[in-house]
Amino acid sequence: MMSQDEIKRRILARRPELRARGVSHVALFGSQARGDARPDSDVDLMIDVDDPKFSIIDLAGVELDLSEHLGLPVQISMRRSLSERMEQATRDERIEVF
Numbered sequence: 001m002m003s004q005d006e007i008k009r010r011i012l013a014r015r016p017e018l019r020a021r022g023v024s025h026v027a028l029f030g031s032q033a034r035g036d037a038r039p040d041s042d043v044d045l046m047i048d049v050d051d052p053k054f055s056i057i058d059l060a061g062v063e064l065d066l067s068e069h070l071g072l073p074v075q076i077s078m079r080r081s082l083s084e085r086m087e088q089a090t091r092d093e094r095i096e097v098f
Helices: 004-013 015-020 056-070 084-091
Strands: 023-029 043-049 074-078
Touching: 004 015, 004 023, 004 056, 015 023, 043 056, 056 074
Parallel strands: 043 074
Antiparallel strands: 023 043
8 A cells, every 4th residue: 555655755746737627726635635545445535726627537537647657646626616505524634745
């Protein structure tokens, strides 16, 4: 199983590509951030984007790129589309990547 530090390192290695796609911020949350991930757990990421035209197709591309780079399933949530309840629920467990 991959450590939080390794997940962060691998995401940071993709920072230039992510920035070029409009991603301005990435945070890890969920079981990987809490430290209770199982071998079959995915990687939950929250992102912010600068481009108001960032689409579901763009999101799928980023998700696929990171999943391939990490060798783990990745699920991305855009902060701007989270409910206030979900935003608050994840606030304490989030680990900033960049």
